[in-house]
Amino acid sequence: MNIQVEALTHIFANSRVQRTALAEINFGVKSGQFVALIGPSGCGKSTLLRLAGDLLHPTRGTITLDGRKPPEMRAAHEIAWMAQSPALLPWLDARQNVALAQRFMPVNRHPRLTVDQVLERVGLSDAAGAFPFTLSGGMQQRLALARLLALEASLWLMDEPFAALDEISRERLTTELLDLWQPFHPTVLWVTHNIYEALRLADRILVFSPSPGRIVGDLAIDLPRPRSEANPRFQQILAALRTALGSTANAQVAQ
Amino acid sequence: MNGKRKSGWVALTIVLIFLGGWEAAVRIFDVPVYILPSPSRTFETLAANPQMYLQASALTLGESLAGLLIGVLTGGLLAVLLTLLPGLEGGVMTLAILMKSTPLVAIAPLLTIWLGFGVVPKIVITALMTFFPVLVNVLSGLQHVEPALTDLFHSWNASRWEVFRHLRLPTALPFLFAALKISAPLALIGAVVAEWTGASGGLGRTMWLAYTNLNLPYLFAAIFILAAGGMTLFRLLGWLERKVVFWLPDSRES
Numbered sequence: 167m168n169i170q171v172e173a174l175t176h177i178f179a180n181s182r183v184q185r186t187a188l189a190e191i192n193f194g195v196k197s198g199q200f201v202a203l204i205g206p207s208g209c210g211k212s213t214l215l216r217l218a219g220d221l222l223h224p225t226r227g228t229i230t231l232d233g234r235k236p237p238e239m240r241a242a243h244e245i246a247w248m249a250q251s252p253a254l255l256p257w258l259d260a261r262q263n264v265a266l267a268q269r270f271m272p273v274n275r276h277p278r279l280t281v282d283q284v285l286e287r288v289g290l291s292d293a294a295g296a297f298p299f300t301l302s303g304g305m306q307q308r309l310a311l312a313r314l315l316a317l318e319a320s321l322w323l324m325d326e327p328f329a330a331l332d333e334i335s336r337e338r339l340t341t342e343l344l345d346l347w348q349p350f351h352p353t354v355l356w357v358t359h360n361i362y363e364a365l366r367l368a369d370r371i372l373v374f375s376p377s378p379g380r381i382v383g384d385l386a387i388d389l390p391r392p393r394s395e396a397n398p399r400f401q402q403i404l405a406a407l408r409t410a411l412g413s414t415a416n417a418q419v420a421q
Numbered sequence: 422m423n424g425k426r427k428s429g430w431v432a433l434t435i436v437l438i439f440l441g442g443w444e445a446a447v448r449i450f451d452v453p454v455y456i457l458p459s460p461s462r463t464f465e466t467l468a469a470n471p472q473m474y475l476q477a478s479a480l481t482l483g484e485s486l487a488g489l490l491i492g493v494l495t496g497g498l499l500a501v502l503l504t505l506l507p508g509l510e511g512g513v514m515t516l517a518i519l520m521k522s523t524p525l526v527a528i529a530p531l532l533t534i535w536l537g538f539g540v541v542p543k544i545v546i547t548a549l550m551t552f553f554p555v556l557v558n559v560l561s562g563l564q565h566v567e568p569a570l571t572d573l574f575h576s577w578n579a580s581r582w583e584v585f586r587h588l589r590l591p592t593a594l595p596f597l598f599a600a601l602k603i604s605a606p607l608a609l610i611g612a613v614v615a616e617w618t619g620a621s622g623g624l625g626r627t628m629w630l631a632y633t634n635l636n637l638p639y640l641f642a643a644i645f646i647l648a649a650g651g652m653t654l655f656r657l658l659g660w661l662e663r664k665v666v667f668w669l670p671d672s673r674e675s
Contacts, residue, residue: 221572240578247576253569256668257591266587270577299668317577 167232167244167320167353169195169218174227176213186378187213191227193372193381197320200347200354202368204361204407206414210379211357212325218355219247219323231321239321243271246319246352250326252310254298260285260309261294267313277318287346288312304335311339315346322347322354329359340366344391361407365400366393371407375414383410458638463645466638473627478646481616481624484540485608488547492604495548496555497597504563504589505581521553525614533619543620547611551604555597562596563589595669598662605658606651613647 174191177184187210195201203211216222218229220236231239239245254263264281271277279287285294288308298306307328314322328336340363347354358364364371365387373383387393387403394400440460446452447459454462467474499517503510525546532542566588574584616625624643631639 219576221575240576243578245576247573249569249572251567251569253567253573255570255588255591257594267577270579270583297668299670 167239168197168230169193169321169353169355170228170230171214172228172230174214174217174229175225176210176217176222177225188217189378189380191379191381193384195353195355195370197232197353198351200356200367200369202356202358202364202371203374204358204364204371204411205374205379206376206411207359208379209374209376209414211374213379215323215325215355215357218321219245221247243275243317244319245321245323246314246317248310248314248322248324248327250329252298252303252306254306254309254313256298259295259297260290260301260312263298263309264313264316268316271317275318277316279316279318281316284312284316287315288342302335304331304339307331307335307339308342311343311346315350318350320352322352322356324354325357326359327356328363336363341392343367361404361411362395365404365407366391373407373410373414382414383407385410455635455637458641462638463641467642467645470642474624474642474646477622477624477627477643478650480540480622481609481612482650484543484612484615484623485547485605487540488544488611489551489604489608491544491548492551492608493555493597493601496552496600497559500556500559500563500593501585503560505585510560517553517556520549525550525611526618529615529618532615538619538621543612543615543623546615547608550607550611554603554607555600558596558600558603559593562593565596566592595662595666598658598666602655602658602662605654609647609651609654 171191171193174188175186176188177186179185187208191210191214203214205211213222217224218231218236220240229236231244234242236245255266258266261281264284268277268281282291282294285291288311290305290308290312293301293305293309298309301309307330310327314324328339331339344367356364356367368387370387371383371385372381373385374380375382383406385403385406389397389399389403395404444459444461447457452459458466499513503513528549529542529546532545536542536545563585570588571584574588579587612623613625613628616623617629620626620629624647628640628643631637631643
């Protein structure tokens with residue numbers, strides 16, 4: 167799915183205060199690109215994700231997804247959403263959790279993968295009948311990933327999906343995510359705080375500055391996966407990313 | 422021995438110590454039976470009149486459960502209605518609180534005047550007593566859905582009804598059980614209070630007769646039955662809760 171963002175501004179306001187979360191954002195994403203959104207807290211990257219997923223309506227500006235508006239794309243079941251909390255339904259077992267997501271799909275859309283096939287892909291075949299409260303945090307997030315996969319959407323919006331996990335689970339899931347992503351190759355917007363995660367996963371990194379959120383860096387990562395930190399090019403991009411992030415820190419201090 | 426078993430023994434021990442202390446105090450201080458009968462005397466009275474107590478208990482229990490059922494159904498359905506039509510919430514809740522603030526002891530005799538000495542006014546009082554906790558609890562259960570889950574259902578383009586059916590309703594179940602555990606003992610009290618103000622049978626009637634005749638062993642026997650009944654209902658609901666709302670941690674029970 168192509169994404170076109172034009173003059174996008176979002177202001178959170180109540181009767182007393184207002185805060186500009188995003189100010190005049192412009193960028194485009196080609197179909198199938200894996201884009202990491204990185205920046206300090208409060209830079210509006212989660213807001214951008216919510217706007218793209220039609221969980222929020224922009225104050226000004228537009229987001230166009232393959233020529234259509236986010237509400238249309240959401241109604242067409244082309245957007246899959248995943249956040250830091252696995253957001254599983256505790257009264258449903260693993261299989262039922264995945265099946266529920268597919269249940270809302272239009273009847274004329276036949277999923278390519280069955281629920282059991284999806285569970286197999288994320289390595290949860292043995293836990294298909296298990297209830298979420300019996301699963302570890304890593305396995306719960308893996309189940310959330312299975313559910314995302316089952317939707318077969320052409321846009322994945324992922325808001326720090328592995329941020330609450332321990333480092334070991336996180337590394338493993340990050341690697342597995344790439345294996346899951348590659349055959350379907352949806353467009354991904356991936357919000358993260360983690361520099362290495364962004365460098366390992368993304369085709370491109372957008373660097374945001376905080377309050378109001380603006381894009382201050384746009385780095386392409388032209389490296390084959392899996393990526394090694396030993397690669398000099400990796401270190402080069404890492405340095406560039408650090409510089410871009412450093413400028414956001416300065417911007418913060420200057421305010 | 423697991424924790425649940427252990428706490429059961431602790432509870433039983435405490436009850437036995439309490440009854441033992443009571444028995445000892447009555448005997449040592451030679452308390453007259455028209456002031457405070459001993460537990461042993463109370464149990465004797467109970468054992469001597471099984472038929473009478475059984476009939477009275479069955480009637481009171483029947484009224485309580487009928488009233489509870491009506492209270493739960495009306496409270497629950499109203500909570501559902503207010504969730505689907507949130508505009509009504511302010512008005513209906515004001516009315517419900519007004520109703521709740523009216524002392525039932527004042528309404529009970531009125532209902533007896535209007536509806537007679539039969540079971541109907543008892544059921545009405547019990548329903549009125551149990552309706553409010555169910556309404557408030559279930560309503561807050563239906564509304565306290567995790568935002569992350571609401572986002573998810575929104576992203577799936579689920580309809581309002583689907584969100585209700587697959588998300589709000591199961592989320593409210595633990596709240597419903599919390600309300601039931603409050604309401605079930607209340608239901609017994611409601612039926613007894615209603616019977617006290619005029620009835621042809623039931624434990625409240627037994628208690629009122631015993632009270633006016635200063636026959637305290639009779640009165641205490643009825644109190645024992647009520648205490649045991651309320652406790653049993655509460656435990657039964659706790660057991661049912663663990664079966665139905667199985668995904669919640671055990672620690673929050675009772």
